[in-house]
Amino acid sequence: MSDNFSPIASHPIFGTSIITNEDSQRFFFTSHQGTRMVLLQGCILKWCNVIDTTYHSMKVKSIFNNKRKIIDVKLSESGDFLCIYTTKTIDILEIPWGYEKIPDELLSKFQPFHYDISSSTSALSSPSDIKQVLFHPKSYHETCLVILYEDSIIQLIDTTASTETITINQPTGTLGVETRVIDIESICFDKTTGLILYALSISDGGDIYALYPCLPTRLDVSKKEVDLLLQKSIVLYDSLKENMSNDVKRNVIKQLQFATKLQGQFLEQLKGEKDEERTRHAQKDLKLILDVDLEYRLVNFQGPFTISPFPNELYSATAKESQCMKINENNELLIMTFDDGSVALLFRDLELTMSWDIANYIHDNSFALVELIKLKPTDIGRLIIYQDNFGKFFLLSDDVIMLVHTNSWSDKLAKAIDDSNLNILSEIGFESEITWFDVMGKFNNCTPCKYHGKESIIFVSSDNVFVENLTKKHSMNNIKGSSTSNSNEETAESEYKVTFKQPIDELMTLNELFQKQxxxxxxxxxxxxDRQIELSNESNEIQLEILTDLSKELITKIIDGQTLGFNLHNRLKEQQLELTRQLKHTQIVFEKQDCIKNKNKEILKRWNEQLNRSVKLTDRLQNLNEKLITINDSPNLSSYPITSVELEWFKEIRNQVHKFNSFVHTQRDANEELSFLKKELDRISNDVTSVVDEKSKKEWEELRAILEQDSKIIKECNIELTKTTESMAGIGSK
Structure with a gap:
């Protein structure tokens, strides 16, 4: 059921406070299992925890200076970085978690990377527009970006050294049939290894290709992942057959060499660690940073992948987007959307082999069609998948918003694959559940959220926010690594807090931007x-056109000024209300002052009474202590007779001591017997070994003698044969 009056929907972070035009884009994300919020609108970045009543903000200079329209914004898997890209530029922002106010001199530190393809020395000679940008999921500190251009060229850029780029799928410029993949519509990484980059080509309707391995300069992997890659490579190598092509053999051997090299780097880095650290790393999933050589980063596409069975209705459809979705920690599905309203859920049923310098390489490139969902063509829009959720994805279009649940069958499928028990598959009905959200307006973004333990979905547009609470049936209850709610959410703060919807720093930033405009x-x-010419002439169109443009600019500035004035007016109203609230609280305190004084007198009286009682008790305890000391020092204490109870007690102590001593002697005798048996066993073993050794030596000497005799006989036979041959040759010559 919907809840547009949720505390989240009225959170100050969604307040309209950005000086921008009316169609400004608003990009909203949640991270850390839906407990943190990030919002980017115009040139202001906002961030906070979901349970916070206020937010923090920062001015993004690169966006303010860039007048191009933003294509999209991507949040990294860690939730620490934002990638903002237009058709010509890319900007990386670091979200300053833990900071409340960012000084101007530190702003550049949180905007570490800016890339302009038209001016960068590492760009292509004649680059086309940027189409899509992804964070590499296995790069160190998320410093590697994968860029897809409109002409289907792919680049890998290191944000710490943008001149070190890898360019893939470039036109060869040679005569003949072009071997490169063209008309790439979208790219995505697999979710299990993070080393496979899938590319969706629509030149023939919708074909899937793969770059494997797609590697950054510095690889951030765990020991478990490296061991798994090495084991897979060994299995592929052992499964090579004589009739396989040389290309497959070359790739498998090179893959095994690559995996072995990664394993060697791991062992080399572990050499300098202490035994305690090794034990700790063995218990935990150790992660290390491995350098990747250039020869392993230069790869070619392999594919296209086959889809079996391929639905007949998709022959006339064109693919729109593809993304990977995890169904558990070890398995995933590839989702493809089509313009006819179809959504195909595919499972890769064969293990890929890595491929580097071989063009048109095809080997075990296969997908199995698990489910085909039929919708209206207008229902297909953006495909949104979140890494913390297994088996769920969103579809956003201009008309509808839906959440597709595959858990009714994907959980069983994943378990069957992990357990290698395919009998379960016969009991599975591959049909997903769809939750339709009844929302008014066009929302360009949605994300799951967790507020005080309750799960919901936040839909965000440029001017509206809508919150939908999830029922228990459709809750995101299989969130990866789910944990108990933060204790901070359950504690209510009783102290007085001054809260404003908009921080004063943001207002000052907006004022600065408006003054700059x-x-x-x-x-x-x-x-x-042209100024000397009167307006009433036949050639006044130029003047009127310029005046019209100037009027638009002036009106825009007036609107921006009115927006700023409106925000300042709201701030003044809030400050007036806050002042009124503080005056009311002050008046309440003054009114309660007499009552507090009276109660203070009563409390002081009770305090004095308790203090007197405490003094008396202290005196009594001191007297008692003195009496005990006197009794202890008295010479008559040792002449008191021992009671029968004390005698029984001493007897029991004596019996226990005897038992303990008996046990000690028994254990000593047992140890001596065990030691004797061990010595006898060692002696018998040595005697048997020496006998066996002497027997073996004797047999060996006899064998050597026989072989020497045979050798002499063979030599004599050879001499006789030689003589016979020579004599026969002499007779023949005569």
Missing amino acids: CRMPFSKLIKPE
């Missing part, structure tokens, strides 16, 4: 020679 001159000016 006001100081900017008009973009167009009427030429001096």
Whole structure:
């Protein structure tokens, strides 16, 4: 059921406070299992915890100076970085978690990377527009970006050294049939290894290709992942057959060499660690940073993948998007959407082999169609998948928003694969459940959220926020690594807090931006020679056009000024209300002052009474202590007779001591017997070994003698044969 009046929907972070035009884009994300929120609108970045009543903000200079429209914004898997890209530029922002206010001198530290393909020396000679950008999931500190261009060229850029780029799928420029993959619509990484980059080509309707391995400069992997890669490579090598092509053999051997090299780097880094650290790393999933050589990063596409069975209705459809979705820790599905309203859920049923320098390589490139969901063509929009959720994905279009649950069958499928028990598959009905959300308006983003233990979905547009509470049936209850709710959510703070919807720092930033806009001159000016001409003439269109543009710019600045004034007015109203609230609290305190004084007198009286009682008790205890000391020092204490109870007690102590001593002697005798038996066993073993050794030596000497005799006989036979041959040769010559 919907809840548009949820505390989340009214959170100050969604307040309209950005000086921008009316169609400004708003990008909203949650991370850390839905407990943190990040919002980017215009040139202001906002962030906070879901349970916080306020938020923090930061001005993003690179966006303010860039007038191009943002294509999309990506949040990294760690939730620490944002990638903002247009058709020509890429910007990386680090979300300053833990900071409340960012000084101006530190702003550049949280905006570490800016890339412009038109001016960068590492760009292509004639680059086309940027189409899609992804964070590499296995790069060290998420410093590797994968860029897809409109002409289907793919680049891997290291944000710490943007000149070190890898370019893949470039046109060869040679005569003949082109071997590169063209018309790439979208790219995505697999979720289990993070080393396979799938590419969706629509040149023939919808074909899947793969770059494997797709590697960053520095690889951030765990020991478990390296061991698994090495084991897979060994199995592939052992399964090579004589009739396989040389290309397959070359790739498998090189893959085994690559996995062995990674394993060697791991062992090399572990050499300098102490035994305690090794034990700790063995218990935990140790992660290390491994350097990747350039020869292993230069790869070619393999594919296309086959889809079996391939539905007949998809022959006339064109694919729109593809993404991978995890169904458990070890398995995943590839989701493809089509323009006819179809959604195909595919499972890769064969193990891929890595491929580097071989073009048109095809080996074990296969998908099995698990389910085909039929919807209306207008229902297919953006495909949104979140890493913390297994078996669920969103579809957002202009008309509808839906959440697809595959858990009714994907959980069983994943278990059957992990347990190698395919008998379960016969009992599975491969049909997903769909939850339709009844929302008004066009929402371009949605994300799961966790507020005080309750799960919900937040839908965000440029001017609206809608919250949908999830029922227990459709809750995201299989969130990966789910843990108990943060104890901070359950503790209510009783102290007085001053809360404003908009921080004063953000207002000052908005004022600064508006002042900067006001100081900017008009973009167009009427030429001096045209100014002398009266407006009432046949060639006044140029003047009127320029005046119209100037009027639009002026109106935009007026609107921005009114927006700023409106925000300042709201701030003043909030401050007035806050002042009123503080005056009321002050008045309440004054009114309760007399009552507090009276109660204070009563409490002081009770305190004095308790203090007097405490003094008396202290005196009594001191007297008692003195009496005990006197009794202890008395010479008559040792002459008191021993009671029968004390005698019984001493007897029991004596019996226990005897038993303990008996046990000690028994254990000593047993140890001596065991020691004697061990010595006898060692002696018998040595005697048997010496006898066996002497017998074996004797047999060996006899064998050597026989072989020497045979050798002499063979030599004599050879001599006789040689003589016979020579004599026969002499007779023949005569």
